[in-house]
Amino acid sequence: EDKVVQSPLSLVVHEGDTVTLNCSYEVTNFRSLLWYKQEKKAPTFLFMLTSSGIEKKSGRLSSILDKKELFSILNITATQTGDSAVYLCADAGNNRKLIWGLGTSLAVNP
Amino acid sequence: GAGVSQTPSNKVTEKGKYVELRCDPISGHTALYWYRQSLGQGPEFLIYFQGTGAADDSGLPNDRFFAVRPEGSVSTLKIQRTERGDSAVYLCASSATVGGSEAFFGQGTRLTVV
Numbered sequence: 445e446d447k448v449v450q451s452p453l454s455l456v457v458h459e460g461d462t463v464t465l466n467c468s469y470e471v472t473n474f475r476s477l478l479w480y481k482q483e484k485k486a487p488t489f490l491f492m493l494t495s496s497g498i499e500k501k502s503g504r505l506s507s508i509l510d511k512k513e514l515f516s517i518l519n520i521t522a523t524q525t526g527d528s529a530v531y532l533c534a535d536a537g538n539n540r541k542l543i544w545g546l547g548t549s550l551a552v553n554p
Numbered sequence: 555g556a557g558v559s560q561t562p563s564n565k566v567t568e569k570g571k572y573v574e575l576r577c578d579p580i581s582g583h584t585a586l587y588w589y590r591q592s593l594g595q596g597p598e599f600l601i602y603f604q605g606t607g608a609a610d611d612s613g614l615p616n617d618r619f620f621a622v623r624p625e626g627s628v629s630t631l632k633i634q635r636t637e638r639g640d641s642a643v644y645l646c647a648s649s650a651t652v653g654g655s656e657a658f659f660g661q662g663t664r665l666t667v668v
Binding site: 478480484485486487488489492532534542543544545546547 | 587589594595596597598599643645647656657658659660661662664
């Protein structure tokens with residue numbers, strides 16, 4: 445059965461800290477791995493990763509995929525209180541539907 | 555439209571009633587997904603459409619749930635004889651292609667069955 449596992453489930457840091465969120469996956473017919481940030485209702489798209497070893501960056505956020513070890517990490521540097529959210533990882537695996545992890549709940553304290 | 559639009563944003567209904575949730579995807583997106591999300595959980599897949607057809611409806615929990623997308627654009631998720639356990643946020647997403655491109659989400663419909 446396809447699955448996506450995220451760790452840690454929750455994390456509390458202080459502003460300015462750097463965090464690394466993990467996502468491991470076991471899927472058949474891997475297509476892409478997606479990261480989303482969810483603050484209220486709807487997840488907002490962050491990154492799509494399809495190739496191993498190529499880092500994607502957007503401001504203080506970056507992400508990379510390791511297709512050999514079947515995981516991805518999301519890094520956030522110099523965290524701010526506005527980064528507080530649930531970060532979701534999803535894989536567009538078998539049957540092409542998104543397989544979601546449970547998310548990492550990040551709280552950034554001032 | 556500019557983004558995925560879902561209506562209503564909130565719906566409170568009595569147990570046993572019928573509800574319809576609407577999703578208007580990004581123009582030109584062929585793939586449309588429905589998910590539901592309970593507190594503290596990741597989105598749970600319900601169904602996805604490729605064009606007008608339901609390509610995979612394996613996530614629909616039972617026959618009280620049904621979804622349509624008659625013209626390949628707007629989709630409606632229909633829930634009959636609602637139960638309290640149906641209370642959740644129902645999320646719709648669309649993508650340009652299935653699986654190979656990012657999916658963009660609407661703001662969701664918070665359904666509360668009392």
